[in-house]
Amino acid sequence: MTDYDQATLMLLADLESAVPSPKRDAILARARACRYCSGHPCAYDRAQRTLYEHLLHAGLSELASNVERGKYYDPNSEDGRARTL
Amino acid sequence: MLRGASQIGRLWQHPSGVRVCSSLDMAELPDGSGELGQQWHISISQSGSRRADDEVVAFALQAFDLLGAEEDNHHPGVARHYFLVCDPRRRVDCECKSTETLVAEADGYRWTNPIDEGECRGCEFEALAQQLALKPRPCPIHSRTSAEPSR
Numbered sequence A: 001m002t003d004y005d006q007a008t009l010m011l012l013a014d015l016e017s018a019v020p021s022p023k024r025d026a027i028l029a030r031a032r033a034c035r036y037c038s039g040h041p042c043a044y045d046r047a048q049r050t051l052y053e054h055l056l057h058a059g060l061s062e063l064a065s066n067v068e069r070g071k072y073y074d075p076n077s078e079d080g081r082a083r084t085l
Numbered sequence B: 001m002l003r004g005a006s007q008i009g010r011l012w013q014h015p016s017g018v019r020v021c022s023s024l025d026m027a028e029l030p031d032g033s034g035e036l037g038q039q040w041h042i043s044i045s046q047s048g049s050r051r052a053d054d055e056v057v058a059f060a061l062q063a064f065d066l067l068g069a070e071e072d073n074h075h076p077g078v079a080r081h082y083f084l085v086c087d088p089r090r091r092v093d094c095e096c097k098s099t100e101t102l103v104a105e106a107d108g109y110r111w112t113n114p115i116d117e118g119e120c121r122g123c124e125f126e127a128l129a130q131q132l133a134l135k136p137r138p139c140p141i142h143s144r145t146s147a148e149p150s151r
Helices: A012-018 A021-035 A046-063 B054-063 B121-131
Strands: A071-073 A082-084 B010-013 B018-028 B036-046 B080-085 B100-104 B110-114
Touching: A046 B018, A046 B036, A046 B080, A046 B121, B018 B054, B036 B054, B054 B080, B110 B121
Parallel strands: none
Antiparallel strands: A071 A082, B010 B018, B018 B036, B036 B080, B100 B110
Protein backbone atom coordinates (compact mmCIF):
# COMPACT_ATOMS: atom_id res chain seq x y z
CA MET A 1 0.00 0.00 0.00
CA THR A 2 2.85 2.34 0.72
CA ASP A 3 3.78 2.44 -2.95
CA TYR A 4 0.50 4.05 -3.74
CA ASP A 5 0.26 7.76 -3.59
CA GLN A 6 -1.95 8.50 -0.66
CA ALA A 7 -2.18 12.12 -1.72
CA THR A 8 -4.25 11.05 -4.69
CA LEU A 9 -6.44 8.70 -2.75
CA MET A 10 -10.00 9.63 -3.43
CA LEU A 11 -13.09 7.97 -2.16
CA LEU A 12 -15.37 6.81 -4.89
CA ALA A 13 -17.82 9.42 -3.77
CA ASP A 14 -15.30 12.08 -4.71
CA LEU A 15 -14.70 10.52 -8.09
CA GLU A 16 -18.38 10.08 -8.68
CA SER A 17 -18.76 13.75 -8.03
CA ALA A 18 -16.10 14.43 -10.62
CA VAL A 19 -18.03 12.69 -13.37
CA PRO A 20 -20.54 14.78 -15.33
CA SER A 21 -23.96 14.19 -13.94
CA PRO A 22 -25.97 12.33 -16.60
CA LYS A 23 -23.32 9.71 -17.23
CA ARG A 24 -22.48 9.48 -13.56
CA ASP A 25 -26.12 8.85 -12.74
CA ALA A 26 -26.41 6.21 -15.43
CA ILE A 27 -23.35 4.39 -14.15
CA LEU A 28 -24.51 4.55 -10.58
CA ALA A 29 -28.01 3.45 -11.48
CA ARG A 30 -26.53 0.42 -13.12
CA ALA A 31 -24.33 -0.21 -10.12
CA ARG A 32 -27.26 -0.06 -7.75
CA ALA A 33 -29.22 -2.41 -9.94
CA CYS A 34 -26.34 -4.85 -9.71
CA ARG A 35 -25.81 -4.59 -6.02
CA TYR A 36 -29.41 -4.66 -4.95
CA CYS A 37 -30.72 -7.19 -7.39
CA SER A 38 -33.80 -8.67 -5.73
CA GLY A 39 -32.86 -6.62 -2.68
CA HIS A 40 -30.92 -9.52 -1.30
CA PRO A 41 -27.17 -9.87 -0.94
CA CYS A 42 -27.31 -13.48 -2.10
CA ALA A 43 -27.75 -12.13 -5.59
CA TYR A 44 -24.54 -10.22 -5.24
CA ASP A 45 -22.09 -12.27 -7.21
CA ARG A 46 -18.70 -11.75 -8.74
CA ALA A 47 -20.01 -11.17 -12.24
CA GLN A 48 -22.29 -8.36 -11.11
CA ARG A 49 -19.61 -6.82 -9.01
CA THR A 50 -16.94 -6.96 -11.65
CA LEU A 51 -19.30 -5.56 -14.28
CA TYR A 52 -19.84 -2.50 -12.14
CA GLU A 53 -16.15 -2.02 -11.65
CA HIS A 54 -15.44 -2.42 -15.35
CA LEU A 55 -17.82 0.45 -15.95
CA LEU A 56 -16.20 2.40 -13.18
CA HIS A 57 -12.71 1.95 -14.58
CA ALA A 58 -13.78 2.69 -18.14
CA GLY A 59 -16.06 5.52 -17.17
CA LEU A 60 -13.67 7.23 -14.88
CA SER A 61 -10.82 6.95 -17.30
CA GLU A 62 -12.86 8.66 -19.94
CA LEU A 63 -15.12 10.92 -18.01
CA ALA A 64 -12.78 11.92 -15.25
CA SER A 65 -9.77 12.36 -17.43
CA ASN A 66 -9.77 15.87 -16.10
CA VAL A 67 -8.97 14.57 -12.66
CA GLU A 68 -5.44 15.65 -12.07
CA ARG A 69 -3.06 14.98 -9.30
CA GLY A 70 -4.45 16.70 -6.24
CA LYS A 71 -7.36 18.19 -8.09
CA TYR A 72 -10.83 17.29 -9.07
CA TYR A 73 -13.73 19.13 -10.55
CA ASP A 74 -16.00 20.62 -7.97
CA PRO A 75 -19.54 19.41 -8.73
CA ASN A 76 -20.93 22.46 -6.98
CA SER A 77 -19.00 24.84 -9.13
CA GLU A 78 -21.07 26.36 -11.86
CA ASP A 79 -18.13 26.75 -14.17
CA GLY A 80 -16.73 23.33 -13.31
CA ARG A 81 -13.31 24.67 -12.48
CA ALA A 82 -10.88 22.39 -10.78
CA ARG A 83 -10.56 22.73 -7.07
CA THR A 84 -7.40 21.85 -5.25
CA LEU A 85 -7.92 19.28 -2.52
CA MET B 1 -25.07 -5.05 4.09
CA LEU B 2 -23.34 -2.73 1.78
CA ARG B 3 -24.90 0.65 1.28
CA GLY B 4 -23.90 3.65 -0.76
CA ALA B 5 -21.45 3.48 -3.58
CA SER B 6 -18.84 5.33 -1.56
CA GLN B 7 -18.73 2.49 0.92
CA ILE B 8 -18.01 -0.30 -1.49
CA GLY B 9 -14.41 0.51 -2.10
CA ARG B 10 -11.67 2.98 -2.57
CA LEU B 11 -9.94 3.98 -5.73
CA TRP B 12 -6.20 4.36 -5.64
CA GLN B 13 -4.12 5.98 -8.29
CA HIS B 14 -0.42 5.51 -8.65
CA PRO B 15 1.57 8.37 -10.18
CA SER B 16 2.33 6.07 -13.12
CA GLY B 17 -1.37 6.03 -14.00
CA VAL B 18 -2.26 2.65 -12.53
CA ARG B 19 -5.69 2.63 -10.94
CA VAL B 20 -6.74 0.13 -8.33
CA CYS B 21 -10.18 -0.21 -6.80
CA SER B 22 -9.93 -2.09 -3.52
CA SER B 23 -12.82 -3.45 -1.53
CA LEU B 24 -13.97 -6.09 0.87
CA ASP B 25 -16.83 -7.91 -0.79
CA MET B 26 -19.50 -10.10 0.71
CA ALA B 27 -20.27 -12.44 -2.13
CA GLU B 28 -20.89 -16.04 -3.00
CA LEU B 29 -17.85 -18.13 -2.24
CA PRO B 30 -16.13 -19.54 -5.31
CA ASP B 31 -16.49 -23.18 -4.26
CA GLY B 32 -20.01 -23.55 -5.62
CA SER B 33 -21.55 -24.02 -2.17
CA GLY B 34 -23.76 -20.98 -2.61
CA GLU B 35 -22.66 -19.67 0.77
CA LEU B 36 -21.61 -16.08 1.26
CA GLY B 37 -18.23 -15.06 2.54
CA GLN B 38 -15.93 -12.10 2.73
CA GLN B 39 -13.44 -11.70 -0.07
CA TRP B 40 -10.78 -9.14 -0.73
CA HIS B 41 -11.13 -7.80 -4.23
CA ILE B 42 -9.00 -5.44 -6.23
CA SER B 43 -9.45 -4.42 -9.84
CA ILE B 44 -6.60 -2.95 -11.77
CA SER B 45 -6.48 -0.80 -14.89
CA GLN B 46 -4.30 1.87 -16.40
CA SER B 47 -5.36 5.38 -17.21
CA GLY B 48 -6.76 5.79 -20.66
CA SER B 49 -9.01 2.74 -20.34
CA ARG B 50 -6.13 0.36 -20.86
CA ARG B 51 -5.70 -3.07 -19.43
CA ALA B 52 -2.82 -3.55 -17.05
CA ASP B 53 -0.01 -5.81 -18.18
CA ASP B 54 1.46 -8.56 -16.03
CA GLU B 55 4.22 -6.37 -14.67
CA VAL B 56 1.78 -3.75 -13.47
CA VAL B 57 -0.47 -6.41 -11.98
CA ALA B 58 2.40 -7.96 -10.06
CA PHE B 59 3.33 -4.55 -8.72
CA ALA B 60 -0.21 -3.84 -7.60
CA LEU B 61 -0.76 -7.26 -6.04
CA GLN B 62 2.40 -6.83 -4.03
CA ALA B 63 1.47 -3.32 -2.98
CA PHE B 64 -1.91 -4.51 -1.74
CA ASP B 65 -0.50 -7.67 -0.14
CA LEU B 66 -2.65 -9.86 -2.35
CA LEU B 67 -0.03 -12.16 -3.81
CA GLY B 68 -1.74 -15.47 -4.51
CA ALA B 69 -5.10 -13.89 -5.31
CA GLU B 70 -7.11 -15.48 -8.09
CA GLU B 71 -7.69 -13.57 -11.33
CA ASP B 72 -11.36 -13.83 -12.21
CA ASN B 73 -12.81 -11.71 -15.00
CA HIS B 74 -16.40 -12.05 -16.16
CA HIS B 75 -16.57 -9.50 -18.95
CA PRO B 76 -14.23 -8.23 -21.68
CA GLY B 77 -13.68 -4.99 -19.79
CA VAL B 78 -10.68 -2.84 -19.05
CA ALA B 79 -9.99 -4.00 -15.51
CA ARG B 80 -8.29 -7.14 -14.29
CA HIS B 81 -10.00 -8.49 -11.19
CA TYR B 82 -8.32 -10.35 -8.35
CA PHE B 83 -10.06 -12.06 -5.45
CA LEU B 84 -8.76 -13.59 -2.27
CA VAL B 85 -11.23 -15.29 0.07
CA CYS B 86 -10.53 -14.08 3.61
CA ASP B 87 -10.96 -17.52 5.16
CA PRO B 88 -7.97 -19.54 3.92
CA ARG B 89 -9.95 -22.77 4.33
CA ARG B 90 -12.40 -21.66 1.64
CA ARG B 91 -9.88 -20.66 -1.00
CA VAL B 92 -10.38 -22.51 -4.28
CA ASP B 93 -10.39 -21.45 -7.89
CA CYS B 94 -13.74 -20.02 -8.85
CA GLU B 95 -16.17 -22.72 -9.88
CA CYS B 96 -17.15 -20.55 -12.84
CA LYS B 97 -13.96 -21.56 -14.61
CA SER B 98 -15.17 -25.12 -14.88
CA THR B 99 -18.84 -24.38 -15.50
CA GLU B 100 -18.47 -21.49 -17.94
CA THR B 101 -16.68 -20.94 -21.20
CA LEU B 102 -13.25 -19.37 -20.84
CA VAL B 103 -12.59 -16.77 -23.51
CA ALA B 104 -8.98 -15.80 -24.23
CA GLU B 105 -8.39 -12.59 -26.17
CA ALA B 106 -5.40 -11.79 -28.34
CA ASP B 107 -3.70 -9.77 -25.63
CA GLY B 108 -3.98 -12.64 -23.18
CA TYR B 109 -6.92 -11.25 -21.23
CA ARG B 110 -9.23 -14.06 -20.11
CA TRP B 111 -12.86 -13.87 -19.07
CA THR B 112 -15.67 -16.33 -18.54
CA ASN B 113 -19.02 -16.52 -20.27
CA PRO B 114 -22.09 -18.57 -19.30
CA ILE B 115 -22.43 -21.68 -21.42
CA ASP B 116 -26.14 -21.70 -21.97
CA GLU B 117 -27.85 -19.11 -19.82
CA GLY B 118 -28.91 -15.67 -20.93
CA GLU B 119 -27.02 -13.10 -22.89
CA CYS B 120 -23.37 -13.26 -23.80
CA ARG B 121 -21.47 -11.09 -21.33
CA GLY B 122 -19.40 -9.62 -24.13
CA CYS B 123 -22.60 -8.42 -25.79
CA GLU B 124 -23.91 -7.23 -22.43
CA PHE B 125 -20.82 -5.14 -21.87
CA GLU B 126 -20.91 -3.80 -25.42
CA ALA B 127 -24.51 -2.67 -24.95
CA LEU B 128 -23.80 -1.07 -21.59
CA ALA B 129 -20.78 0.80 -22.91
CA GLN B 130 -22.91 2.10 -25.73
CA GLN B 131 -25.73 3.01 -23.38
CA LEU B 132 -23.36 4.96 -21.17
CA ALA B 133 -21.65 6.59 -24.16
CA LEU B 134 -18.30 5.09 -23.24
CA LYS B 135 -15.62 4.14 -25.72
CA PRO B 136 -17.05 1.36 -27.93
CA ARG B 137 -16.31 -2.08 -26.55
CA PRO B 138 -17.28 -4.53 -29.30
CA CYS B 139 -18.05 -8.03 -28.12
CA PRO B 140 -14.95 -10.07 -29.01
CA ILE B 141 -17.16 -13.03 -29.89
CA HIS B 142 -20.17 -11.63 -31.69
CA SER B 143 -19.49 -8.09 -32.80
CA ARG B 144 -19.11 -7.58 -36.52
CA THR B 145 -16.61 -4.81 -35.95
CA SER B 146 -13.19 -5.86 -34.85
CA ALA B 147 -12.26 -4.98 -31.31
CA GLU B 148 -9.47 -2.49 -30.88
CA PRO B 149 -6.50 -3.63 -28.87
CA SER B 150 -6.86 -2.49 -25.29
CA ARG B 151 -3.22 -2.06 -24.60
